[in-house]
Amino acid sequence: AQSVTQPDIHITVSEGASLELRCNYSYGATPYLFWYVQSPGQGLQLLLKYFSGDTLVQGIKGFEAEFKRSQSSFNLRKPSVHWSDAAEYFCAVAPVGPYDMRFGAGTRLTVKP
Amino acid sequence: DTGVSQDPRHKITKRGQNVTFRCDPISEHNRLYWYRQTLGQGPEFLTYFQNEAQLEKSRLLSDRFSAERPKGSFSTLEIQRTEQGDSAMYLCASSLEEGQGGHEQYFGPGTRLTVT
Numbered sequence: 672a673q674s675v676t677q678p679d680i681h682i683t684v685s686e687g688a689s690l691e692l693r694c695n696y697s698y699g700a701t702p703y704l705f706w707y708v709q710s711p712g713q714g715l716q717l718l719l720k721y722f723s724g725d726t727l728v729q730g731i732k733g734f735e736a737e738f739k740r741s742q743s744s745f746n747l748r749k750p751s752v753h754w755s756d757a758a759e760y761f762c763a764v765a766p767v768g769p770y771d772m773r774f775g776a777g778t779r780l781t782v783k784p
Numbered sequence: 785d786t787g788v789s790q791d792p793r794h795k796i797t798k799r800g801q802n803v804t805f806r807c808d809p810i811s812e813h814n815r816l817y818w819y820r821q822t823l824g825q826g827p828e829f830l831t832y833f834q835n836e837a838q839l840e841k842s843r844l845l846s847d848r849f850s851a852e853r854p855k856g857s858f859s860t861l862e863i864q865r866t867e868q869g870d871s872a873m874y875l876c877a878s879s880l881e882e883g884q885g886g887h888e889q890y891f892g893p894g895t896r897l898t899v900t
Contacts, residue, residue: 675826703887705888707891712893713893714788714875714891714892714893714894715827715875715877715891716891717888717889717890720887720888722887761826761827763826768882770815770817770832770839770840770879771829772817772829772889773829774826774827774828775826776824776825776826777824777825777826
């Protein structure tokens with residue numbers, strides 16, 4: 672079945688440590704790929720997106736993500752996490768076009784002081 | 785650009801009542817989307833509009849749900865005869881078309897519905 676998988680439900684990292692959030696998808700062709708962040712009581716904010724071209728994409732707030740076609744993955748990274756990064760992170764995939772977006776279940780990030 | 789707004793932010797209703805939510809998209813965006821998000825899950829697509837035309841509906845959108853965008857601007861989502869299983873966050877998003885550079889959706893803060 673076609674799906675978006677975020678294997679980690681909850682991750683805890685110390686402030687200043689590096690972060691990697693995993694996302695795998697199972698769609699035939701390379702879809703549009705997105706990472707969104709959701710803080711409590713807030714809507715979703717787009718961190719970055721990939722459509723084509725350079726497989727390493729830079730986003731806002733110091734985040735980056737790498738598309739790996741062979742692994743059907745689009746993992747999110749940040750070299751040094753800040754306390755304000757604590758939130759829920761969603762990977763989203765649009766197999767057909769940007770209007771056809773499917774979300775993973777999310778990864779909740781906790782940042783320890 | 786004031787972003788996507790949704791009203792109300794919170795709604796508590798009794799089972800069997802009807803509720804209506806409103807979404808005001810970013811003004812120049814001709815696409816508008818509705819999603820439902822339950823606790824611990826990502827948003828699930830419900831429906832989307834291009835201008836006033838409703839182009840796609842999810843199977844999640846039972847016959848108790850109806851959405852409109854009569855003038856291609858704001859949209860309403862109505863749930864009739866609410867059930868406890870309808871309790872969720874209802875998110876609205878908007879975008880341009882792909883041909884206009886619309887590769888991303890901008891989300892509103894959501895309406896949290898609690899059915900008692």
